[in-house]
Amino acid sequence: MNQNYASAKDTLVYVGTSTGTERPGLSFYKIQDATLAPMGLAGETPSPSFLAIDQKRRLLFAVNETNTFQGKPSGGVSSFAIDPATGKLTLLSQQASMG
Numbered sequence: 001m002n003q004n005y006a007s008a009k010d011t012l013v014y015v016g017t018s019t020g021t022e023r024p025g026l027s028f029y030k031i032q033d034a035t036l037a038p039m040g041l042a043g044e045t046p047s048p049s050f051l052a053i054d055q056k057r058r059l060l061f062a063v064n065e066t067n068t069f070q071g072k073p074s075g076g077v078s079s080f081a082i083d084p085a086t087g088k089l090t091l092l093s094q095q096a097s098m099g
Contacts, residue, residue: 012031016047028087059092072096
């Protein structure tokens with residue numbers, strides 16, 4: 001089985017990574033043989049920290065833990081659609097937090 005391919009039956013794990021690292025944004029892994037197999041970069045967004053997936057596993061939400069977001073002195077929130085065939089993420093929207 002190709003390690004860099006996710007099927008609908010695979011269990012995927014998403015991990016937020018700090019922007020400015022080798023892999024900025026959201027990396028993802030497939031649970032394979034009781035280990036995590038790296039799948040690469042799933043989607044890009046600045047410094048995602050807290051992640052949540054809806055019950056139907058169609059959407060992923062990420063809190064962007066930054067000092068400035070979209071030119072405002074705050075963090076933000078990003079939403080993504082999850083591709084059911086590959087697990088890759090497509091950015092839907094971003095909003096600076098009100099703080």
